[in-house]
Amino acid sequence: MTAFHSIGDLSRSYQLRLGQQGLKARLDRLTQEMMTGDKSDIPKTLGGDLSGISHIESRLKLLTTFQQNASEAQTRLAGMQAALGQIHDVVDDLGPRLLTEPNILDEHDLRARADSINRDFQSMLATLNTTSAGQHLFAGNRTDGPALTGFETILAELNTAVSGATTAAAIANRIDAWFAAPQGAGGFSDTVYRGSDNGSTRFLISPDHRIDSNLSANSVELRDTLKGMAMIAYASEAGPAMDAKTLRDLFSEAGVRLAKATIGLTAARADLGQQQAAVTQAQARNSAETTTLSIARTNMIGADPAETATALEETEAKIQSLYAITVRLSRLSLADYLS
Structure with a gap:
């Protein structure tokens, strides 16, 4: 007599649920590995030794910060270079x-020329803002506001500084002194410059390099430029009152x-x-190190895409088969069972 072994409906249902849960957990794990590219159980993959991967990931985060700083520094320097280029082009042509x-x-033509230079001076002020x-x-390290006050304020301060001077040499010397006055003496640095030169705008762009802007x-390079322009602007505003x-x-x-x-501007550029x-x-070095560390990280905890995809397909097929079996069993009648 052949023995026939059967399990009850509740036991069968319980086993099906266990199978479903196991396959779903495997599907979730493989899906996560496919999305992240990393093994889901890193401690198990590394045999419990996380020191190496922790060092690599900390370094990668640091390099990301350096690259962000470098990108910000490059944007700032490019903007400054472009602005100085515009100013330099004007001054290099104008000086001679x-x-x-x-x-x-x-x-008449000389006064018209002074008016034109006055407009160039105002454009230059806008460029520096x-x-x-x-x-x-x-604006130095006070970057949330303009570097310089408006043209009208500068003109008023120039008139005050030049007051009483009648010859060109005296006027030029007064303007020189006003631009060169140290902070606290009421000159350009106090009345027109609105930035701050206490410290610098610093960017850490790599583990061993920083940029101080x-x-x-x-x-001094820009004050020397502005004072030459300011002399002609003063003459333009004086009009016929200046012989x-x-x-x-x-x-x-x-x-x-x-x-x-022009010499100072060339050196600044x-x-x-x-x-x-x-x-x-620095960006190139950071990028190279990031690539090297990323490869090392992948070798340590990376999930093989091809293997993960194959396992994912197999798991999905098993889930579909299990669901098919579950549906078929749920439709069995007593007659089907006894037949």
């Missing part, structure tokens, strides 16, 4: 012209200063260029 134009232009990513580039609208000889002489005074300022190169190199 101011030394020759007093000898070849009549008074430029922003990038919501930060004012030439110290250039501001209050830096032709003083106007011609002031053009020459401004030309000398702008020719000198070169410094920015070196910083840009340093940031680019």
Whole structure:
């Protein structure tokens, strides 16, 4: 006689539920591994030793921060370089012209030229108030506001500084002194510059390198540029009240200063260029190290995509088969069972 073994309906239902739960758990695990690319049970994969992977992941997070800092620094430096380029183009052309134009232009044309330079000066002020990513580039480490006050304020301060001077040399010397006055003396740094030069805008761009951005609208390179422009702006605003000889002489005074300022601007742009190169190199090093560490991380805890996909398909097929069996069993009648 052949023995026939059977299990009760409740036992069968319980076993089916266990099978369903096991397959669902496996499906969830494989789906997670497929999405993240990592093994779901990292401690088990590494035999409980997490020191190596912890070091790699900490380093990767640090490198991500360095890359973000480097990207921000590169954006800031590029904005400053572009602004200085615009200013440099104007000054480089204007300096020599101011030394020759007093000898070849009549008074009417010379005054019209002063008016044109005055407009260039106002554009230059706007350029120094430029922003990038919501930060004012030439305001030192106080980046939430403009670097310089408005043109009208500057003009009023110039008039006060020059008051009483009548010759071009005296006017130029007063403007020189006003721009060169140290903080607290009531000059350009106190009345016009609105940034802050206490400290610097610093960016940590790699484990062993940082960028200190110290250039501001209050830096000597830009003050030298602005004072040459300010002399012509003062003459423009004075209009006919300034006689032709003083106007011609002031053009020459401004030309000398702008020719000198060109040298400072060139040096400032070169410094920015070196910083840009340093940031680019740091980004390349950070990227290379990130790639190396990412490969090491994958080798330690990475889930093989092909194996995971195959296992996922097999699990899905088993789940479908189990559901099919469950449906078929649920439809059995007593007659079907006894037949």
